[in-house]
Amino acid sequence: MNIEKLNFDIHKILTLLPHRYPFLMVDRVTEIVPHKSIKALKNVTVNEPFFQGHFPQRPVMPGVMILEALAQTAALLTFSEEEQDFENTLYYFVGIDGARFKRVVEPGDQLILNVTFERYMRGIWKFKAVAEVEGAVACEAELMCTVKKMDAA
Template identity: 65%
Template sequence: MNTMDIHEILEHLPHRYPFLLVDRVLDFELGKSIHAYKNVTVNEPFFVGHFPHHPVMPGVLIMEALAQAAGILSFKTMGAKPDANSVFYFVGIDGARFKKPVTAGDQLHLHVLIQRQMRGIWKYKAEARVDGEIVAEAELMCAKRDVGGVGG
């Protein structure tokens, strides 16, 4: 099994607190799939307003967590790390479905499969699970874009 701790995750994602949504990678296969997770705690900054008396993880952040797992897999597959000259953007979400709410105390398991990659655009099938049950799913598309930066 190929695992990654938080230190290696930080090397393969540009995201940082409070927007880093992957805590650990349990397994990945280059060019194929990744299984990671996010521990959802009551201390998450989004729970302050969503919702104060019934904390629910926003669905858009579940999609973002899946996209971050996909980003890790893509960078590992390319043998690259994020840099100041390019970024992976979310460019599409198809068939998004939210089946159960994710609440404080849940461990959100992120399962992503690469469906295809062509000319810098990656397409993935993604599922988020809690206790083995699918809580959200979608097909995601991301694209690498040059953004300029220092050191050219």
């Protein structure tokens, strides 16, 4: 199995994903096996805007934001699959199955985002996704996504 070690930094991520602060949830891609899997990271800081209300007395990263980080990582794997016009392409989340949260994610944690391609059928990509902190599973789920061309305005 050929694992490509990449310097897939934030600048490259910004060319592939349309998300921007405060909704960009991937800081770096550390490994990618085209057509198979991707490993990325998200550094969780106390400055994240969602911590103001979730929860002020003990900040906890919302589970939906962990799922969003996994979906963005899956998008990066999808975009590595084929040549696309990234500026005119949007990646939509269409389903989540079996989502489980097993560990609290707090400021100072580093989320390791592991996504594996499972199948592609009728325009839907399916992935197995796991987010870990210090080797412990924080969240796991099956994600379904689709890629659509944006209409010209």
